[in-house]
Amino acid sequence: MKESRENGIALMESGDYEGAVAEFDSLIDQTTRVTSFEIDVLKYRGEAEFMLGDYGAAAYTYDTLAKVDKPRAEYYYLGAVSLANSGDQDGAENRLESGKSADAKHEVTGYAEAMEALGAAYMTAGDEEKADELYQTLVDEGFSSTEVYNRWMMAAMEKGNYEEALQHAEAGLALSDDRAKKEIAFNQAVCYEYLGQYEKALELFRSYEEQYGQDEKADHEIAFLVTR
Template sequence: MNSYSRVKTGYNKKKIKVLILTAGLCMGLTVGCGKSENKYTYRDAGIEALNAGDYESAIASFDEAINASNALVGAFDIDVLKYRAEAEYRAADYQAASDTYGILIQVDQERPEYLNMRCVSRAQTGDLNGALEDYKRASELDTEKNAPGRAEALLAAGAALENQGAAAEAMALYESAKAEGIESAELYNRMGLCKFGEKDYETAITCFAQGLLKPDAASVPDLIYNQAVAYEYKGDFDKARELMEQYVAGNSSDEEAARELEFLKSR
């Protein structure tokens, strides 16, 4: 068995069903329906729902706002589309978010922030080639290297490279991110995965440990799991069992980890 398959890579290859065709969305933008005086009310309701975490209601309100806009695509529609894309992404409807960012690219220029977020959305749907293309194009446009979503897109692009077997290229990307001052638990997780794939378990363990020291470490529970597996492959079963017990204690629904723990207890 390939050792790389044992760690949690975070790849999501499941395609999410497209709920609305892009062409239909563009038609809705240009034609519009309803009374324009309601569009601000719908937008405000959508923002309120978005802030409350009610993403489905937010998306519905943003659609109503667009439908209530009688003009051709303008600043209002672009503003609403940005909110809708954010709501779709937060709702984990990554295909819809990717489609909406695609519309923004069409109607509001090829901006790096749109490309960054489409990159991340595409990666979540499993479109790793598309994600990598978006990241590269965003990097060309973002000469200041400070466009919103850059760090997230960089991680998504790195994951795409890893998945294509280009771990060295991915590692170079992560190292450049560190040089730019981008520091996060997920960055160190991905660096650790690259080293694990190269069977450099000692360095992988170090990367995972550094990730666990970051302020956002709680958002990347895979760090503990992956570190445990790295210790296992290094031959330190006691440490691997200790870490896996720690992981399972906080992730009791993870059946894969529970089986792994039973295996480690038998060693």
């Protein structure tokens, strides 16, 4: 069984998530009681299901872990991310609340990721106000990141609040975290374009390409702006 688990991990590392899930399922089917080994296998299965894009299955696995192991906050947070990615905002919010109940100080890894994922789900559903509330909460609680500011920026842009979006861009670009600076830089130029400040937008798109390389979308914007 240990060899089978290692094979499943190797399949995950090679990118064969479907094969990994099948391997882990086979192991789970062989079990008659839950030990630390089975819990470990379930964790790998949840990760493989998530990477496969089978978010409903991943959420089910993390829910199972919360029942057969301990109701750990990390399981609820991972379940929340999975459900948010599947478009189930209500389910994700319920899992998030369960995680917060087990993690009053928000010290467990996964809290910010769950909040970000839920915010993105609300954005996709067209509820920018709800997304805005989540991003404001993250920043107020000290979980600022370029990813948060980029998502917050996009929420403002969806509402047509380009000045507000630019404030989020400035705050995000000031961080040392580089995770989403490329996206922020592009969206910053878009905001100036929508505000009718074409020279500034053109300058920023050119600067974007100098820093991040030629980009088809940026090329298209530059071609448009040089005619303005």
